[in-house]
Amino acid sequence: MNFVALKMLIGDRAKYIGILIGITFASxxxxxxxxxxxxxxxxxxxxxxxxxxxDVWVMDEKVQYIxxxxxxxDTELYRVRGVEGVEWATPLYKGxxxxxxxxxxxxxxxxxxxxxxxxxxxxxxxxxxxxxxLRQNDAVIVDERSAKGKLARVLPDGSRAPLRIGDxxxxxxxxxxxxxxxKVSRTFQxxxxxxxxxxxxTSFAPRERKLLSFVLAKAKPGVDPLELCTRIxxxxxxxxxxxxxxxxxxxxxxxxxxxxxxNFGMSVLLGFLVxxxxxxxxxxxxTLDNLKHFGALKAMGATNGRLVRMILLxxxxxxxxxxxxxxxxxxxxxxxxxxxxxxFRMPWQLLAISGGVVLIxxxxxxxxxxWKVARLEPAIVFKG
Numbered sequence: 001m002n003f004v005a006l007k008m009l010i011g012d013r014a015k016y017i018g019i020l021i022g023i024t025f026a027s028x029x030x031x032x033x034x035x036x037x038x039x040x041x042x043x044x045x046x047x048x049x050x051x052x053x054x055d056v057w058v059m060d061e062k063v064q065y066i067x068x069x070x071x072x073x074d075t076e077l078y079r080v081r082g083v084e085g086v087e088w089a090t091p092l093y094k095g096x097x098x099x100x101x102x103x104x105x106x107x108x109x110x111x112x113x114x115x116x117x118x119x120x121x122x123x124x125x126x127x128x129x130x131x132x133x134l135r136q137n138d139a140v141i142v143d144e145r146s147a148k149g150k151l152a153r154v155l156p157d158g159s160r161a162p163l164r165i166g167d168x169x170x171x172x173x174x175x176x177x178x179x180x181x182x183k184v185s186r187t188f189q190x191x192x193x194x195x196x197x198x199x200x201x202t203s204f205a206p207r208e209r210k211l212l213s214f215v216l217a218k219a220k221p222g223v224d225p226l227e228l229c230t231r232i233x234x235x236x237x238x239x240x241x242x243x244x245x246x247x248x249x250x251x252x253x254x255x256x257x258x259x260x261x262x263n264f265g266m267s268v269l270l271g272f273l274v275x276x277x278x279x280x281x282x283x284x285x286x287t288l289d290n291l292k293h294f295g296a297l298k299a300m301g302a303t304n305g306r307l308v309r310m311i312l313l314x315x316x317x318x319x320x321x322x323x324x325x326x327x328x329x330x331x332x333x334x335x336x337x338x339x340x341x342x343x344f345r346m347p348w349q350l351l352a353i354s355g356g357v358v359l360i361x362x363x364x365x366x367x368x369x370x371w372k373v374a375r376l377e378p379a380i381v382f383k384g
Contacts, residue, residue, distance in 0.1 A: 015289070018282040019318045019365075020325070026275020026361060027326025030268050031346070031354040032333055037264040038350060039343030044254045045247040046185035047094065047112070051121050054216035055225040057246045058089075058232055061239045065253040066246070067188075069094060071210035072238070079236045080215045085223040086232070090115035092214040093201040096191070100170035103154035109146075109192045111171065113201025121216060123195055129165050129180025134197055140171070141180040146192030171204045188254075190341050272357060279322075280365040283315065287369035304374050311369050319362035323355055 042049070047066055048057070058080050060070035080089040093113030098106045114121035114134070122131045127144050134141060142151060147163040155161055163169075167178045171194065184193050196204070202211045217240075219228045229240035241249060255261050297307065334344040 015286040022278030023322025024325045026271045027323045028329045029271030031330035033267040035346040039345035043188045045250040046187045055219045056217040058215035058240045065250040072212040083235045085228045087218045087220040089217040090120045091198045094213040109194045113198040116197045123182035125183040127181040133179035138177045139179040140176040141195040143184045143193040275361045283365040315362040315366035323358040
């Protein structure tokens with residue numbers, strides 16, 4: 001019976017291809033838009049992602065997300081260090097400062113200042129140079145993408161050359177010498193990322209009474225980071241979050257206060273509706289054209305349960321093929337745009353979700369056909 005079901009499906013080439021196109025388009029649109037949405041959301045907490053060493057982030061109690069900087073007094077660092085269960089605590093500066101390029105133009109950069117002594121918070125992946133070179137005079141490390149793009153040197157003929165070790169740039173009228181090139185996660189606004197020491201970053205920044213953005217802390221062995229957050233908050237009156245919690249809080253802010261979820265949600269819903277309508281209509285027409293065959297099978301003794309299994313097999317086959325082609329198309333799109341500014345991230349959870357959506361589309365399409373076949377009278381095969 002399974003062979004008969006597959007032969008019936010593939011035998012009608014036009015409708016078979018039509019069903020495949022509908023499911024493929026739905027799968028492609030759902031997966032692609034969801035992957036772009038996931039990529040954008042992952043960029044919102046890119047700075048946290050690039051700092052895997054600390055367990056706890058300590059901040060002002062009014063901070064809503066990673067870019068909502070509300071500076072702390074320098075003395076807060078020592079108060080955090082004095083909390084029981086803290087193995088170490090280091091300062092972190094994060095600010096958006098203007099860099100003056102060689103052609104006189106200005107470019108806003110995310111400047112991150114890490115602890116002078118330990119360099120905790122410095123980039124993990126170095127393309128060229130060493131992290132330890134940050135201790136040199138006026139030293140900065142620039143991310144690779146910006147060194148080749150927004151911060152590239154402008155040559156006399158108008159062409160652009162990537163920043164290299166030894167080149168310099170001005171940050172808020174202060175000289176910075178490039179001592180390294182690193183790889184970092186792209187930020188939400190795709191701004192260049194510049195690393196330096198905390199003391200140098202505060203000298204780059206406009207003068208303010210408070211310049212400590214965050215305190216990064218590590219829990220002692222055997223101390224639960226969540227428990228440590230509670231201790232720090234109770235002892236200092238500041239907010240303390242684990243790394244993963246701070247990621248989620250940052251993402252929640254963008255989900256709540258921006259139109260990103262609605263925009264991408266509409267695209268995903270459109271893909272679902274289009275896929276359901278095309279696949280359902282085509283699959284239903286396919287069933288109508290084959291009613292006599294189903295009637296003949298009933299007249300030969302096939303039960304409704306057997307016919308239902310045949311229809312489900314047909315639906316699952318086109319669903320699996322359509323989902324595979326749609327996901328493959330989305331993955332190819334992501335691969336081709338990987339060097340652009342487009343955000344695209346496709347984890348396995350996203351594939352599972354898109355597969356579940358396609359399964360729902362195929363199930364809805366199959367239910368319509370099952371209802372028609374279940375009410376079918378075998379005598380239809382004898383009608384002219």
